[in-house]
Amino acid sequence: MITIGVFGVRGIVGQLMLKQLEKSPYAKDYKVLGFGRQDKPQKVDIAILCTDETVSPQLAPELKNYAKFVIDMSSYYRQKEGVPLVIPEINADTITKDTWLIASPNCTVTGLVLALNPLKKYYTLEEVFSSSYQAISGGGKKLLEEFENPNSLYRANCVPLIGSVKENGFTSEELKGIYEAKKILGLPNLRVFSHTVRVPVKVSHGLTITLRAKEEFNMQTLPDILRSQKGVVLDGKVYTNKEVEGKGEAFISRLRQDIEDKHVIHFWCVCDNLLKGAALNGRQIADYLFEEFFND
């Protein structure tokens, strides 16, 4: 039996994390403790921080004395050198027994990297263009509440601005997509182009993706390569945001080769931002830690 401390249990991701831990294949091996803002930390084997980028940098160093591993769901540590940014199906091997802090990626980047990862073995990926169609729940409880107001800007509307606007004109959300995709895939030279747009659906982020490789794509073998990636579904059905709510995979559809350029493909990828994009991925990191470092 190991002890897992979930910090930030009152937020959307914190609540879902508690539910996910109950659904873990190792649930009977986990003693789960929930911590709110005022609670004093206590010794745990794994701490999961469902806190934001203002709280996590205060909490994580403090927890170094209380937990063997810390999984941070916020954006604060994701791009820091030496901190593994992990989707277990892709790069769990970046975690070693000496790792103490692991970051879980942005919910928008999850579908993109799950789709691109299996292609790396067969193609030299050069450029990827993505435009997001992101759910309201990505903005947390506050945005969900605002969305309930009939006069909300987000009602029956598309808002092409997520996060804060930086000096270079990009939003923080777009920059996260660019840098996190390169890091998770281990492809620092991949050119990533990103637009992010909030759409009036409550759950699941969709992405249109255009990918260029050095080689021509073989459309006969491509679907099987994509399906070989654990966590990806590609079955000929067109999946919409609403339909994948509550599901744990990234769903690819509308896969097609470019009309004029055989080095280019286009597709649509959609994934539950709160599950595989957040709580489920965090729990899968905890499951991996348990399998590798605690389960003798």
Ligand code: 2RA
């Ligand atoms: C959003 N991806 O949808 C962000 C949440 N981390 O706003």
